[in-house]
Amino acid sequence: MYTTKSGLILGFHGCDEHVALDILLQKIKFKPSENKYDWLGKGMYFWENSPSRAEQFITNLYNNPQKDKPKIEKPTVLGAVIDLGFCLDLTDYYCLQTLKDAYEYYCDLQISSGWEILENTNPKNFLGNPDNLWRQLDCAVINLHHKFREDNELLPYDSVRGVFVEGNELYPTAGFRDKNHIQLSIINPNCIKGFFLPREKE
Incomplete structure (x- = not known):
């Protein structure tokens, strides 16, 4: 019963200025990301x-254009007022255990089908970051978790929330x-x- 979040929070998304303005003016809808390496599915x-x-993030993409992404002309931040609703909150112990169960189900499914078990990977020098930025495994497990709930007519999640430790040490021996x-x-x-x-x- 504590998986449903109460209250509103603010979220921020980096994009090109023309995209932000078109969303604000309701000329286009905010499109969901469906990359195979998305961190939260x-x-x-x-x-x-x-x-x-x-x-x-968006300034980095502007300065380091990606071949498979549209070139950023003017980096802009778009804000959103969000109600997380029924949330798979990966800062919560219970939700983490359900995701661990989903991983075991994923492994059983892959092995029984003769398919490979994906891994999170670190693309070489991607934006100069040493972390596993391509989360193929996490993405597959979270998406399978959603599919399992749908197939079993369980209440679908409205959102997913996760804390990510990323980048270089803030200072020598820092725990930060x-x-x-926190990503949504x-x-x-x-x-x-x-x-x-x-x-x-x-």
């Missing part, structure tokens, strides 16, 4: 309460890294109550 991605991290963040994957678009452009403090 399919969904609409936001940094929780961190416009600065969203800005750093310079890109630690919004599955149910009705969780997003509105969009806005962040403003500077006066």
